[in-house]
Amino acid sequence: MSGLVPTPALSHYLILSAVLFTIGAAGVFVRRNIITVLLSIEIMLNAVNLTFVAVGRYRGTVDGQIITFFVMTVAAAEAAVGLAIVIGLFRHKESLNPDSFTALKW
Amino acid sequence: MLTLVVFVMLLSSAAVMVYVERKVAAMLQQRVGPYLVGPRGLLQPLADVIKLMFKEELRPLAADRFLFALAPIISATAAFSAFAVVPFGAETTFFGLLDTPMRLQVSDVNVAILVVFAIASMSVYGVVLAGWSSNSKYSLLGGLRASAQMISYELSYGLALASVLVMANSLSLTGIVNHQAGTWLGFIPRWFVFIQPVGFLVYMTAGIAETNRAPFDFPEAEQELVAGYHTEYSSMSFAMFFLAEYINMVTVSAVATDLFLGGWHGPFLPESLGWIWFLAKVSAILFFYVWMRWTLPRYRYDQLMAFGWKVLLPIAAVNLLATAAGVLYFGL
Amino acid sequence: MLLLIPLLPLVGFLLNASFGRRVTKPVAGAIACGAMVASFLVSAAAVVQLVGLPADARAISQQVFTWITSGDFAVAFSLRVDPLSAVMILVVTGIGSLIHIYSTAYMHEERDSEYARYFSYLNLFAAFMLVLVLGSNFLVMFVGWEGVGLCSYLLIGFWFEKKSASDAGKKAFIVNRIGDFGFILGVLLAFVQFGTLDFQQIARAASQLGPEASFGTLSLITLLLFVGATGKSAQIPLYIWLPDAMEGPTPVSALIHAATMVTAGVYMIGRNAVLFSHAPQTLTIVAVIGVLTALMAGTIGLVQNDIKRVLAYSTVSQLGYMFLAMGVGAYGAGIFHLYTHAFFKALLFLGSGAVIHALAGEQDLRHMGGLRKELPITYWTFLIGALAISGVPGLAGFFSKDEILGRTFTSGHTILWGVGLLTSLLTATYMFRVVFLAFHGNRAEQARPLHDAHDAHDPHGAHLHDAPPAMAFALIVLAIGSVLAGYAGLGGRFEHFLEPSFAPQAVEAVADTTGELTLVFVSVLVAVGGILFATFFFWKDKAAADRMAQRFSGLHRVLMNKYYVDEVYDAAIVQPIRIVSEYGLWKGLDVSVIDRIVNGVAETVDGASVLLRRLQTGSVRAYAASLFLGVVLILGYYLWP
């Protein structure tokens, strides 16, 4: 079966990670639902996690995995606070469209 | 091969549990219980299954069709797959029936205890999606309650697990069980329950809450929520939730046996017959579950959450700290 | 054990400061007095232990913790008892305890919370004073030095609703700052010179050097330290705060402004005796300043009408004596006078307090008179105090004052001795002026009616009452002390005891008994002369005093106005500073230059922002897009071949 496909190396993981990151980044612009925007951010974080783990594996250290834990912690904190903000915004505007929250301008 | 055997065993254990629950409930209430179908009512579960199979599959009109179908599948799958990493006996040839000794575990993962935990956390989705997709207020409330409850008790559950793995210095369930082989002073088995009584109690309590059993059965508190998240389910999809509940109980009991009660280790029987001990211990815990359900009244929901966060979690955390300190300073 | 001595009053302070307003007066008073008495007992035990040691090794030290470490610079928070500080802690805790006890009665009419506040301040003061005298290096001493300054400010302004009281507090604080500035400079210079702040090490290093022939570093160090001493100990030119400090409660005046804090400067010079001995120029300045202060304050005290102000100037004058002693190298004599003075000046202040208490706040001597019969305890104890300070043989003041004058004369400073003698005459005169005006004769009926004042806040009714038991106890103990304290110095024992603290450069006493006896005779004569003088002018023939005032009206006016020193200071220092600050710094520099720069910057930014703010869409997605654009561009820049 190994003849079917090239054996995945570090670069394969990096490309996959880049694709995922870009999908997440695009999601931030394309979607007009603030929850989906947050989900897109999670996709980006996970893409970065994949890079860390892959490079850690490549270098033969556990550091990549450890940074992944920190990223997960940050993601959890971000989700908690972000969703709390979303709830607060929804109470005020009855909307989840990020474009309706533009009070912070000149 | 073994996978299939375990699958069938779990299915039949659910059937047995249905029977046991009815019989024990009847005993506790001074009744007879099922006795018409088969000798002493032993075929009652079969009758139930047949009934469920022939009932009409109902689906509310406003329900989300896909998720409504998906939810029970998630529940049942999670319940089955959790058992995959649980060992339930030492290597055995079953009285010489097999040519080569066989390990009584579907797959040995070196982070098994975390896999159990991960799969347990996934079973929330079945409940919460069932509640949401039914598009019914009882279902939704039941689903939300269930998931809040499960998430809350998952923490104490995890901390109780952690205190055991700190002592056993292993994440593998087999490793943990083997750590409990032998005896102290020649007659006390080296089971973790004797040095982790608090951890055991926390685990059992959180386990009951995780499986949504009485006295923590809020998601399906019939007085308030009709039948909770599976109000709108019927026929086989209902049976799947039912199945998941009993299999989850079996899994929690089996894990409790592995973690705290020495797994298949016990006096009198040789290692190769350890699975008998294992079965005995699991049965005892299951009986205890049923006994609790028919004895204790239900908590109030806010009391349940307060208990989880303000009592159980601190106890579990302190227990973990104390265990870590014990391991570090006294080499327990 | 040493740590307990300042710690006990500190605990008392904490208790009263935290819970004082919630307990009754007796409890608050008991806490404060208990802390002081306990501290006294510990001090006494420490001194007993000290005396038990051989004479050449009399010191107990305790290092509490290492306070500051920075490179080579290390300061320990360490306490040390040697004979000098032994005397000081006994004076501070002993007299302090008596004054605490006295205060329980004196302050009885205050509200509960005020009462507790008063005692907490008093305890805090005692704690800092004990740190000051126990500290074994300049920095620890400085903690106490500043701490007592703070407490002095708090206690002078204790009745802060009264503007004059809070002003007096501020004045004391600010004037002391000037002195402290000199003190800090002195300490820093000493550190630069010797590389340490420890008294022992500095003394050892200084004793390696010979006395400075001309004005050198040591002279500068000691002079700067002396500037600090003039501030704390109310010497020319910084004495002006002390008379105003009489706005505080009388026991405070007794404790802080007579017996303890104001002697800190004297103590500090004694503590650095070796250093000062090597700077003869400074010593001369100290002696001259001391004697001038003594004379000046004595003359002012002669004409003041406020009983407490007379005592205040008397204190300044007596402190001048002590500095005189220090200046002529008679450190032991100076400290001896400090010690005896603590007794009789505290006694006099507390006596005056009893009078004021009896008269419901009346402080003007002209409104007193004939109190001898109504206040017998106060009268007799006050009389003992007056006799003691005047230098009548057999009482404490005689021994110490005579010692100072004798040592001044034998050291060859005949002019200083003459001025000192004149001051001694003045001392006897003004003290007995007070005695006669207050206790003899008849009370002037034009005094403001007592009844009005009494109705307001005196629960005892209109009749005069003598000191209540707690006050009487303190007065009597202090009177006994004023009589007996001097005998400690008989045959030079006191100075001999102190000698190790001033070693190795202590000037040996000249054993010229005949000359000494003559001097003693002269000073006794002067004291008795002063008393007789006062008897004539202020008892037998009061009109004569007025006639004198008429005849020398110019001089009298100058004295009444305290040599116009306050006015001169105001015109020479305060007003110029105010004018420069207001027109130069405030309106000139701050408003027209700095503010204009600051506002100009703000306006520029404001103008730029008007343009830039249009980029602010308020939309999260627009911000994210610009961020993303940046990422793409930067990445592209790096990838460009």
Add this chain to the structure above:
Amino acid sequence: MGSDLLFYIFGAVAVGASLAVIGQRNPIYSVLLLILSFGALSGLYILLDAPFVAVIQIIVYAGAIMVLFLFVVMLLNAPHEETDYDERVHPLLRAGPTRFGVVLAIGLIAELWWALTKGRETGPFGDGSVSSVAAIGRSLFTEYSFQFEVTSVLILVAMVGAVVLARREPKSEGRP
């Protein structure tokens, strides 16, 4: 080798699910698809000899964070994206910029691809095992102990912040 193929399967699932996440208008499905994507990533972690991260990924992301998202979606019960446009919005916010975002994304992926192909070949992974949980734990509590403590503070702050933000405001009649 089977695991070679597994990489492509998991990678395809992850990319497909992620694309579906941002292509969905119903946030519930977005959340569920994201969980699927995380599951695929978890599989990739196992392939990368990091089973511990894989399990933690499931427990933390799928078991906790995504449940939170699901909760909020259910709670707000506004599943479908609004399509109507407020015409008064800033000119930068009309449909054009949104498409510009897509262009940017394509540009980014082109750049990344270019970067990766331009670089030298990385070669296969080493043979050293990095799966030891004990090694991870030791490193986490010694070398990274400060960062570990900081994240605990971060969690605490986030917890307090979330509680304060989501707290129901006092009833309006209680106010003047």
